[in-house]
Each structure stands twice: as structure tokens, then as C-alpha cells.
Amino acid sequence: MERVAAKGMTFDRAFVVSPSCAPSRAALLTGLMPARNGAEANHSKPRDEIKKLPAYFHDLGYQVVSFGKVAHYRQVTNYGFDVARHFNYHDDVAVDEAIEWLKNRTDDRPLCLFVGTNWPHVPWPKPRDVDPKSIQIPTTHVTTPKTRAARAMYYQAVLTMDEELGRTFDAAYEVLGENTLFLHTSDHGAQWPFGKWNLYDDGLRTPMIAVWPGRIAPNVRTDAMVTWVDILPTLVAAAGGDPQALAGEDELDGRSFLPVLTGEAESHRDRVFATHSGDGNINVYPSRGVRDERYKYIRNLHPEYKFTSHVTEKPGDTGYWPSWVKKAETTPAAADKVRRYQQRPAEELYDLQVDPQELNNLAADPAHAERVQAMSAAVDAWMTEQGDEQTVYGQPKLSAP
Template identity: 70%
Template sequence: MRIAFAFFALLLLATSTSAAELPNIVVFLSDDHTVTDSSLYGSTDLKTPNMERIAQDGLTFDRAFVASPSCAPSRAALLTGLMPSRNGAEPNHSRPRKEIKKLPAYFQDLGYEVVSFGKVGHYAQTPEYGFDIARHFKYHEDVAVPEALKWLEARDSKQPLVLFVGTNWPHVPWPKAEDIDPKSIKIPATHVHTPKTRAARAKYYQAVKTMDRELGEVYDLAYQKLGPNTLFLHTSDHGAQWPFGKWTLYDDGIRTPMIAVWPGKIQPGQRTDAMVSWVDILPTLYAATGQTPPEDLDGRSFLPVLLGETKQHRNEIFTVHSGDGNNNVYPTRSVRTGRWKYIRNLHPEYKFLSHVTNVKKEDAYWPSWEHKAQTAKEAARKVKRYQERPAEELYDLEADPSEQTNLAADPQHAETLNQLRGQLDAWMKEQGDQQKVYGDPTLLTTP
């Protein structure tokens, strides 16, 4: 009797929502792209025309954030709807637990074909998420986007589609700066000005331009092949491999570009200040099919924001970083509101190291920072600030959007500090955060 009832329920579901009514979904992921390194988000020396063009067709998020500023934890959060402590992928290169239901399964249950090209999961982990097709996911397998275009162009199926396309750009190694004039580049205030820095940023800009071109190609073909009932989303897994970006909880590490287009559903040419997290993407896409997302996810659907029904989503954003092998052993946690950012460095006695400081290739710029720091006070301050952090940091993002002035010790802001400290404590307890240290840390040396 139960088997017959279950079959009847599935039959009703299948007949009540036809494949033609289900939206196709296309997600384009860029890799290591700092949000402000695009003309859509204010850059005046780096044009990203396809980001701008796509934004004219949809909704641009000014306050979208990843769950963690390194590749594997960030992508695991996206594909599970759970934060790193709950899905098990805390340090970089780690995996979410096998028993957790992952994004492809949600849509396969609804009759979708779920396909991945390029870096969607963390490289070789991608097939483990259960995609129907997963191709070209190896490190900088840069044929991924052209191959995705070939596959989509040749596809002949009425089955609804969820397609993830992950470019490797602008992740290192950056290409030669063929059409970037290094002299035109504006060096960020957090950087040390050296010829090596300028040359490296030119190569990074070239990589961003490649990403933007590939984004436009995928976007155009998606609507050409799949039609207007297609929800298109573009975002990046975290900031770029620059000091105070990737592996840190400053906004250059955790804030991400996000553009959503859905003709007839999302009003074109709009921007929103609604705060959203990468864990919200899975339930949002699922809700776009007419389904109710599971309540046990950390993510919450922001479909009402997409549809213009509300201008708000989250009151605060929580982010975590646990480390990246022995290159980066520096666990941190943060809570961010619309105005304030509180960062807790769990082990301020550790020296902050990363691929930036440790990997000394021929074109590495970090040695030039260290050399300049020997004679220039401002360079010395930036190098020291990158590698030595206090236990707590507090920033007024309205007055100090680049997070330069730590107010944690200012008695005028003690109330704000205590409030955010308490919020983070409660959230970490709720998450079951064990505050584990992954890898072998390097201790600061006292003079």
C-alpha cells in the first residue's frame, strides 16, 4: 500500500510540473577574482565589459560573500548549502562528508540533467559531487570553457538542465600581459608599490580579461540554446591571491561579484545591497524550480530578492578560514553586518604565511615588498600587518571600507565589539566549530 501511494505521489509531481515549466539554470564561476577588480564594481583601469553587459540584463549584488576564502571550503559550501564546520570541508583541499546530500542530487530528483565543466568542485573532487557529466576539472585545464560551449551547442535534449561552468581564471599562474599597459594600472592602497608589483598586476589583469571574455561567451550561448526561461548566475569563489585577499577575512577575501539574470522574472539593470552568502545559492536555485528548500541547510533562499519582492536578506554574514596546508596555518572567524566587521584570529601568536610569502618564483613580487620594507616605513607597516595580526579586529566599514583602522581597542566602540563578539560566539557554538588547527604553524619571533 505504501509503495503504491509513493508511486502515485511521484506521478503527481511529475505531471504537475512539466519539464517545459522548469527553468534551466546556468552558473558561471570565476576563480580567485577580487570583486573590485572589475569595472562593474568600480575599477577605472580594468574594463570588464561582459560583466557590465550582463548586469544590464539583471540584478547585481553589492554585498555577496563566500563562506570561506579558499577554494575547496568555498566550493563545498556552495555545493552543500552548509558552512565548513557542518559539511566537514574546513581547510583547503578537504572534502565534504560523503553522506551529505549535494547540489546535483537535489536537481536530479526533479528530473534535471546536472552537468559540470571546469573547476566547479575543487579540481579532482568535482566528480565526487555526483554530476551527470563532469569534465575538464584538472588544474588549469583551460580547454574547459571552450569544451563547455561545444557541448552545449551540440546538446539536443528537452530535459531541463543545470549547467556549471568553472573557468580557471584569474587563478594563478597568470598569463603574459599582452594587451595591458602596466603604466596605466592603479596599485591598491594595501599593496607595496614596486616594479614587480606592477608587472604582476598587469598579468593578473590579463587573466581577469580572459575570464570576462569567457563569461560573455557562456552567457550568450546559454540564452541562444536554452531560451529565456533560464536563470543565469555569475559569481567567484573568493578574492585573488594578493595580500589581504585570498585566505583572509577582509572584504577583498570574502566579498564576491554576483550577477543574476532571469528574463521576465528579474528586473533588468538593478543593484541590491541585500547581504547574501554562498551557502544561500543552493536553496535559491532550488526554490527557483518551485520547491521548498530543506530547513536544515545553513543557506536560505534569496529568491524573493531576485524577484524584487524584498530588498533585504541577511542581517549578518559569518565567514571562516582554517588554513591551506602548511603554507597557511592561520584559523580565523568573522561576523560582518552592513556597517561593522569583527574578525577573531584564533592564534595571533602564529605568523601569517601564504603562497604569496612562501612561493618564490622568478616573477614573485613579495621579495620586492620585503626589500622595500627595509628602508621604507610604509612598506614595512604593510608587510608587518599582513603577517602579524592581533587577537581581535574591528572595522567601521562605512568610514573605513578598506579596513585599515582597527577599532577593537577603542573604548568608544566597546559596546559594538562586545555585541559582535557575542554573536560570533553563539554562531560558532551552533555550528559545532571545534576551532581545529590544520597543519604546522610558524610562531612569531619576539625581537
Template identity: 50%
Template sequence: MSKLKNCLTGLAITVFFGAAIATAKDTERQPDIVVYLADDLSASDLALYGGTNIETPAIDHLAQEGMTFDRAFVASPSCAPSRAALLTGLMPARNGAEENHSYPHEDVLKLPVVLNELGYQTVAFGKVAHSRSAPDYQFDTHDRAQDIPAVRKNVQAFLESRTDSRPLALFVGVSNPHVPWPSESTVDPNSMSLPVKLLDTPQTRVQRSRYLQEVKDLDAYLGELQQLVDKHLSEDRLFLFSSDHGAQFPFGKWTLYDEGIRIPLIVSREGMIEAGSRTDAMVSWVDILPTLIEVGGGEVPQGIDGKSFSGVLQDPSKRHRERIFTTHSGDKMMNVYLSRSIRTDQYKLIWNPHPEFAFTTHIDLLLRATSGDYFKEWTEAAKSDPHAADVVASHHGRPEFELFDLTGDPNETKNLADDPELASVRSRLLAELKDWMRTQGDELTVFHKPLMLDAPETWVPRKP
């Protein structure tokens, strides 16, 4: 699909969107909407999803009030394309934000515009849209300061002085637990557990403890935010909490493993969503846009990739998606790498079209004292420890195909792509994935000159 066709698709959606707003005009007042977003948080690090290292009482309280989604996934595991997919309801190849630090086409549907037309006041504080793209989404009000003290101050001042009578769609995004992490942490690094794919080294534990401190801090602010909206917004209120992708550790952010793409998602609305419920329905971040449009009284525009999961909110036993597709197209010169995946109830197939490329990231290239310096311990250990050598090698080099049986291997540790008994599964899923990519106009664009796996001497930081 050419860029022209993408633009025409965007125009068609925009034309249709005029009809989508009509239904809310003559109805009773819509519910207020609050969306609270974390930055780089894997679901598995929360007690709600089986994590054992920290307590998150505010997140747990929100789950007690609403519905927890056990299988929620982002469209892409880096900040810009993930947030663009959230706010457009389109996957990266269709909205135009494919690699990190890229932005959607001007003419595509944008959620704040729809909510504004439905009668909402739309405001965004902190990291909601990515970086300089925030004004392009046409929130009525936005402020990009994203550290928790600034967000706390700005949100409180806004709510206390607000006089607008329209229902409010409030989007709040904090930078936690995105790097850099704090130098101090209340989490004991020696008593914690680590994700199974990570090497257990002293500095890995230190940095994990710092990351988890930021998770505790974002949880504490969630409690404050809930108290604020209880005081200032209507009783009829939908509250949604999620994260843009997984944590910035190897095999997390920038990858299509579950540590990178499976995220927390909790939605509450008193009297409308069963308190304390859980659902196994598979949902994608592109599904949030049509869901919020329906909550706001509008009709879902045709031609978008998102599918409203409002039916699941009414009945947690309902199925939603039979397949989850995810894409990764790199992060400028720090990570020139492509991956595509398809997930079913049982299997996930990851296709790495260029296994000859080296997988590098900010972690291993920059080795920062505020985040990834532990990787120096990894590379040193790899010189003498065969297990460490395997882990480092699997970080930098990926086979073309990775197939996991998620029922018996939820941590995705055993690649079954070459298992002859699963050859038909691999073939079928690859065909489905390629068919879907064709409908998306996904041209597998390599946006920058890659680093090659067989030339480690060239693995150094580069700028475009």
C-alpha cells in the same frame, strides 16, 4: 558538536530532501540554469564594483540584463571550502571542508543530486567542485579541464550535440584569474591603480597587470558562453555569475577582509528579474543552493545554513541577512592560520584566535615568477622604509581582534578593536560570533603545526 552529530545532521537533511523534490514533478518545465564561476576574483577589481583598471563588457552586459548584488560574500576565502559551501548549502564546520584542499562529508546534501531529482540534467565543466571531489557531487556529466580553451571546446561540443530533453543545469568554472598568471598582458602596469593596502612596487604592478589580463579573458569567454546558451538553451533561463573568493594578493585570498570574501554576484532571468537592478541585501554563497532549488521548483530542505534569496530577486529593496559569518581554517602547511568574522551593516569583527601564529602563504613562501615574486621587493623595501615595514608586518602578524567601521572605512584600514568607545560593540559582536560557532560545531581546529610569528627563520615552504 562532534563529527557524529555532523553526520546525523547530514542524514536528517538527506531524509528531508525527499520531500523537497515533490513540488517540481507536476508543474510546467523549469527554467534552464547556467552558473559561471571565476576563480580568485575580488569584486572591487570590476568596473561594475568601482574598479578603474580594465573594461569588462560581458560582465557589464550581464548586469544590464539582471540584478547586481553589492554585498555578496563567500563562506570561506579559499577554493575547496568555498566551493563545498556553495554546493552543500552548509558552512565549512558543518559540511566538513574546513581547510583548503579538504572535502565535505559523504552524507551531506549536494546540489546536483537535488537538481537531478527535480528533473534537471546536471553538468559541470571546469573548476566547479574542487579538484578530485568533482565526482562526489554526482553531476550527470563532468569534465575537470579548467583552462579557458579547454572549457570553450568542451562546453560547445556538449551543447551542440546534446539531445537530452530535460531542463539543463549547466555549471561552468574557469581557472581565471587563479595563478599562474601569463607572462604577457595588455594592461599597462604603469597607469593602473592598486588596492590601498598593497605596496606600490614595479613588480607588484607587473603581476597586477597579469592578473587583470586573466580577468579580461574570463570576461571575454563569458560573452561567448552567453551567445552559446542563447543559441542552445530555452528562453526561460537563469544565469548566475560569481567567484569563489578574492584575488591571490596580500590582504585578499586566505583573509577575511573584503578583498578576500566580497565577490561579484550577478543573476539574470528575463521577465522575472528586473534588468539593470542592484541590491544592497547581504547574501552568502551558502544561499545560492536554496535559491537554485526554489528556481527549479523544489522546496528548500530544512537544517541547512543557506537561505534562499529568491525574494530579493523579485524585489531588490528587500533585506536578506542581518549578519554575515565567514571562516578561514588554513591552507595545508602553507598557511596554518585561523580566522573567524561577523559582519553587520556597519561593523566587521575579525577574530584571530592565535595571534602568535605567523601568517604565511604561497605568495611569500614560494615567490613565484608567475605570481608572487613581487614580495621580494616588499621585504627588501621593509628594511629601510617604515611604511613598507608596517605593511609586511601586518601581512605576517595579525592582532587577536580587528574591528572596522565599514561606513567610514570600507577598505578596512583602521582597526578600532581597542577603541574604548566601541568596547560594547566589540563585546557584543564577539559574543554573537562565539554563539554562532557553537551552533556550527566549530572547534577551532588547527590542522597542522603552525609557524610562529617570533621565529621568522622558520618561515619556509613545508609539505604535510
């Protein structure tokens, strides 16, 4: 990743629009937010009649191909890709097969190729190149031997992804040449407490690196604020198309950040909105939020619900959560972290400049009352504009009184 970044632009403020797989990927491939494309809860899919990314590139004369987890697993077959292979759960031959296909490709059309890896999605591999003793546990997590062991497995998965990134990057330029826009990103935060399924930055902030020799300056960083819903119009614009004209009657939520890539602009958005609905009965906790350059406002639609997830309900995936609960019985700091993960207030406000870990909720602070009111009103207006019905998907669990 460091080598790829040295050849292009790294985004320090790139965000997904929803912190779970299916809604995030559907937003990427439609240019529409979840309430507008229909894929709100995890495992849901966008409505059939909505124009999707492959159709935009077909209009521009491209072959459009997908290998690996690009849409939500098998849902990729509904998107209109010319080729879609190895999209099943942890179909880990996908990257090798994509590179082999690319090197043997004979089609002379321009190419839009998506290569998706399941890493670092669970299950994580046993550590080979990571020393558990060297790992620093995040301050929001509970330090236990099980946490350390799981963190080592997670880092091994990250290293696997990193190696796949390098091989994909090299193959792209070897086969397609210098006039290739290469974009690397990820669909949500990691499956750790306060990450995936959460509107904290650990759930929403995503890596994004773009390389395009001769068009994007090498080894630069930008703090321009962009979201995954902006990717479709950006790619279309880079290919010479007019995103909104190709979209037809559906007004895109996304806006092209091509001027940021080419150095013609230094900023893109002054705020980003995010939404989460849930993940089956395992995670039923709808929330909405907005983040500007400094502050994050989160509204938990049902604070009476208990926040559960695969972390708490399927600890066999990673093995550490029971050790958190056990330590919480005797350690107040651990108890605070467990309680904070599973019990949330109706509103949260964080000053990300001084509190990047989002630990100090300012929503009830009189000094921030006007800010809370303004950001709450912005979320209200956005939800109305989106046609957000605040649907609860699944059967929630209630917090203890």
C-alpha cells in the same frame, strides 16, 4: 561583465563563507557551512553522506552537468554530476568544451549547468591588452615595479575570464532560451595580500550577477546581503523546489534569496559569518568573523602564529613579494604593510562605512567596547551552533617575539 549586468541584477554585498577554494565551493554545493559539511581546510572535501546540489536537482528532474573548476578540481567526481569534465588544474579548454557540449546536447530534461573557469587563478598570463604604466596599485599594497608587472598579469587573467563569461552567457541563451536563470560569481578574493585566505572584504566579497529575463529586472543593483551558502537553496527554489524539504534531516545553513531576485524583497540577511582554517602548511591561520551592514569583527584564534601564504612562501607564482620585503627594509610605510600582513592581533574591528580598506582597527577603542563584546558573543554562539572545534590544520609558524 558590464553587458551581462545590464540585463540583470548586480549584488554589491555578496560574500563567500570561506576565502579559499575547497571550503568555499563545498559550501556552495551543500548549502552548509564548512564546520557542518566537513570541508574546513583548503583541499578538504565534504562528508560523503551529505546531500549535494546535483541530488537536489535530480529530485526535480534535471540533468546536472559540470565543466571546469566547479568543485575543488577532481573532487567534482564525488558530487554526483551526470557529466563532469575538464576539472583539472588550469584545464583551460573547459569553457570552449562546455559551449560545444551545450550546442550539441540532445537530452530533453531541464538543465542545471555549471561552467567554471580557472581565471584569474595563478599562474597569470603575460599581459597583452594591459598597459602596466596605467595601473593603480591598491593602497594596501606596496608599490614596486614587480607589483606593477604582477598586477598587469592579473588584469590580463581577469580580461580572459571576462571574455569567457560573455561567450558562455551568449551560448546559454542561444541554446536554452529566455527562461534561463544565469548566475555569475567567484569563489573568493584574488591571490593578493589581504585577499584570498583572509576575512577582510578583499577575501570575502565576491562579484555576483543574476539574469533571468521576465523574472529579474534588467540593469538593477541591490545591497541585499547574501552569501555563497544561500546559492543552493536559491537555485532550488527558482526551479520550483522546496530547499529544506529536499534537504531532509540536515537543516540548511543557506536561505533562498529568490525574493530579492524577483523584486519581492529588498533585503536578505542582516549579517554574514565567515570562517577560515588554513591551506596546508603554507597557510596555518584559523580565523572567524561576522560582518553586518557597517561593521566587521574578526577573531584570530592564534595571533601568536605568523600569517604566511602562497604569497610569501611561493613568490615564484607571481614574483612581487620579495620586492615588498626589500622595500620594507628602508621604507616605513612598506614595512607597516608587510608587518600587518604577517602579524595580526587577537581581535579586529572595522567601520566599513568610513574605512572600507579595513586599515583602522577599532577593537581596542573604548568607544567600541560594547560593539566588540556583542559581535564577539555572536561569533561564540555561531561557532557553538556550528559545532566548530577550532581545529588547527597543519604546522604553524610563530611570529617573532
